[in-house]
Amino acid sequence: xxxxxxxxxxxxxxxxxxxxxxxxxxxxxxxxxxxxxxxxxxxxxxxxxxxxxxxxxxxxxxxxxxxxxxxxxxxxxxxxxxxxxxxxxxxxxxxxxxxxxxxxxxxxxxxxxxxxxxxxxxxxxxxxxxxxxxxxxxxxxxxxxxxxxxxxxxxxxxxxxxxxxxxxxxxxxxxxxxxxxxxxxxxxxxxxxxxxxxxxxxxxxxxxxxxxxxxxxxxxxxxxxxxxxxxxxxxxxxxxxxxxxxxxxxxxxxxxxxxxxxxxxxxxxxxxxxxxxxxxxxxxxxxxxxxxxxxxxxxxxxxxxxxxxxxxxxxxxxxxxxxxxxxxxxxxxxxxxxxxxxxxxxxxxxxxxxxxxxxxxxxxxxxxxxxxxxxxxxxxxxxxxxxxxx
Numbered sequence: 444x445x446x447x448x449x450x451x452x453x454x455x456x457x458x459x460x461x462x463x464x465x466x467x468x469x470x471x472x473x474x475x476x477x478x479x480x481x482x483x484x485x486x487x488x489x490x491x492x493x494x495x496x497x498x499x500x501x502x503x504x505x506x507x508x509x510x511x512x513x514x515x516x517x518x519x520x521x522x523x524x525x526x527x528x529x530x531x532x533x534x535x536x537x538x539x540x541x542x543x544x545x546x547x548x549x550x551x552x553x554x555x556x557x558x559x560x561x562x563x564x565x566x567x568x569x570x571x572x573x574x575x576x577x578x579x580x581x582x583x584x585x586x587x588x589x590x591x592x593x594x595x596x597x598x599x600x601x602x603x604x605x606x607x608x609x610x611x612x613x614x615x616x617x618x619x620x621x622x623x624x625x626x627x628x629x630x631x632x633x634x635x636x637x638x639x640x641x642x643x644x645x646x647x648x649x650x651x652x653x654x655x656x657x658x659x660x661x662x663x664x665x666x667x668x669x670x671x672x673x674x675x676x677x678x679x680x681x682x683x684x685x686x687x688x689x690x691x692x693x694x695x696x697x698x699x700x701x702x703x704x705x706x707x708x709x710x711x712x713x714x715x716x717x718x719x720x721x722x723x724x725x726x727x728x729x730x731x732x733x734x735x736x737x738x739x740x741x742x743x744x745x746x747x748x749x750x751x752x753x754x755x756x757x758x759x760x761x762x763x764x765x766x767x768x769x770x771x772x773x774x775x776x777x778x779x780x781x782x783x784x785x786x787x788x789x790x791x792x793x794x795x796x797x798x799x800x801x802x803x804x805x806x807x808x809x810x811x812x813x814x815x816x817x818x819x820x821x822x823x824x825x826x827x828x829x830x831x832x833x
Contacts, residue, residue, distance in 0.1 A: 445651055445705035451698050453589045454615040457690065459682075461619050462490070465536065465579055466497030468615040472575040473534030475504045477527045477554075479547040480538040481511045485581065488625055494538050494579055506530040508550070511539060514719045514726065515546040517561055517597045520553065527554040527574065537578040537613075541585025541637075541726075544578050545593040548611045551576050561597060564604040566814060570611070578616040582626050583689040584634030584727065586641060586696030588616040596720050603720035604811055605712075618693065620685035628676055631688075632785035633727025635672035638692040639665050640711055640730045642700055647741055647748060649704035661700050662755045667691040669781060676785060708817050711737045714825060717807040724794055731787035732794070735779040736832035740824075742771040749774050791832050801829045 456464050469476055476498060485491045498505055508523045527535070527550055535554075537547035551573040553560030562568040580588045587593065591612045594605030626634070642661045649657075668691050674684035694700070701707055711733050718729040742749045746767040753761040753774025761777070764770045782789045791797070796804075805825040812820045 444654060444656070444703035447702045449698060449702045451589065451612065452614070453612050453697075455589060455618060455693070456615065457618045459619060459621055461617050462493045462579060462622075463497045463500075464615075465494055465577060465617050466499075466501030466503065468617075469498060469503050469534055469536055469577045470501035472577065472614055473532070474502065475530060475532045476506070476534045476536045477508055477523065477530070477532040477550065478505050478536045478538065479508045479511060479523060479543055479550065481509065481540075481543055484625070485538050488622070490538065490579070490581065490622060494536070498536065503534070505536075506532060511543045511546045513542050514596050514603065514723055515542040515594075517595050517599075520546050520549045520560060520595055523547075523550040524553040524560060533574060535574050535576045537576060538581065540580065540582035540634075541587045541594075544580075544585070544587040544613070545595060545605075547576055547578070548573075548587070548593040549595050550574075552608075552611065563608075564595060564597075564606060564814075566606075570608040573610045576611075576613045578613045579622070580616060580618050580689070581622050582630060582634050583623060583685070583692040584630075584637040586638070586693055588613060588618065589693050589697040591698075592696070594716070601720050601807065602810060603716035604814060605716070606814075618689055620682055620689050623685045623689060624680045626679075628679075629786065630725070630727070631675050631679075632672060632787045633725050633731075634692060635668045635688060635785070636727040636731045636734075636782065636787050638668045638688075638695040640734060641696040642668075643734065643738075644709050644711055645701050645704055645707045646752060647738075647745075648707045648710065651703070651705050654704055657700060657703055658751070658755075662752065664691055664695050664700065665752075665756055668695070672785060709815065710817055710820060713811050713815060713817055713820065714804075714808045714828060716811055717804045718796070721804060721807060722794065722796065728788050728794070731782040731789055732791055732832050733828075735775050735782070735789055737828050738775045738778070739772070739831050740828045742768065742775065746771040753777065791829070798830065798833055801826050804829055
């Protein structure tokens with residue numbers, strides 16, 4: 444295990460009937476809030492009314508910034524920054540999933556500087572101060588409610604970039620599983636895939652040969668993601684299932700899983716971000732396409748690691764196979780079959796992407812690989828991985 448410092452300052456308020464706490468938690472941080480949310484779902488569900496009522500009761504003045512879309516855009520973030528500055532907002536409230544919370548984080552960082560917020564994403568500027576952020580989570584997926592990362596798409600350059608900074612942690616996040624009862628089946632599955640991908644990135648990219656504590660933690664989170672997702676799809680209003688999936692997705696990317704692993708990377712996300720940027724594919728759907736191909740490619744370099752995952756998560760059907768390579772191949776196959784079972788796409792062809800598109804995707808992904816310092820990933824290696832995703 445490598446040396447590490449684990450510090451997560453986000454306060455989590457979890458469970459039924461916790462939405463009203465957003466008022467008092469926000470009032471501790473400021474009195475003029477920019478309320479960031481998505482399109483129509485939070486108003487249709489009544490969540491918008493609950494949140495605005497709680498903020499009003501706490502005497503927090505609200506300026507609204509709705510309309511965040513999946514794969515949130517830079518232009519919308521810039522618009523939010525202008526609102527926050529014009530209305531002298533001193534706190535940000537995000538009501539939504541990862542896209543909304545990431546947009547709110549970008550606004551919180553951009554609202555206190557005079558330069559363009561995109562400079563943070565391309566490494567031209569560093570974050571030194573932000574407006575405080577509180578969140579109400581509406582989908583189990585990204586983990587942004589308890590981490591320091593954010594991802595935004597620049598529509599003009601067609602780049603989807605992300606990065607992390609310790610000042611981006613939300614101050615408090617409300618997690619009420621009942622809010623997620625109305626999340627449709629496809630996005631429930633995409634959220635579970637996203638959680639699994641966060642764990643797999645760390646599990647596979649650590650260079651430390653002995654991380655037994657973290658291995659078991661991550662293997663358990665993968666199992667819980669799959670099991671809870673299956674239960675949610677069978678019973679959308681199964682509170683225990685929704686609670687299990689929500690907390691699993693939060694734990695998958697709150698820093699705990701990476702503790703002690705040393706340097707890790709996000710190669711699967713690096714490639715998927717190009718699918719989202721170029722084709723506007725839902726993030727989880729893009730990941731279920733990339734993961735099997737990347738794992739197959741990675742198995743040729745480290746079949747032992749993939750085989751270990753398969754034996755521990757999928758059991759005897761893999762343990763009975765004789766070689767690490769056979770076990771690794773079967774691990775990829777079983778995971779891909781599970782993605783298929785929850786109706787998340789597993790090939791580029793399913794979403795209308797063809798082999799002739801691969802060079803452009805690889806070229807786009809290479810830009811992010813450079814920013815993220817994933818020097819092992821060349822244009823040729825990215826194309827090789829993408830061909831395994833056809």
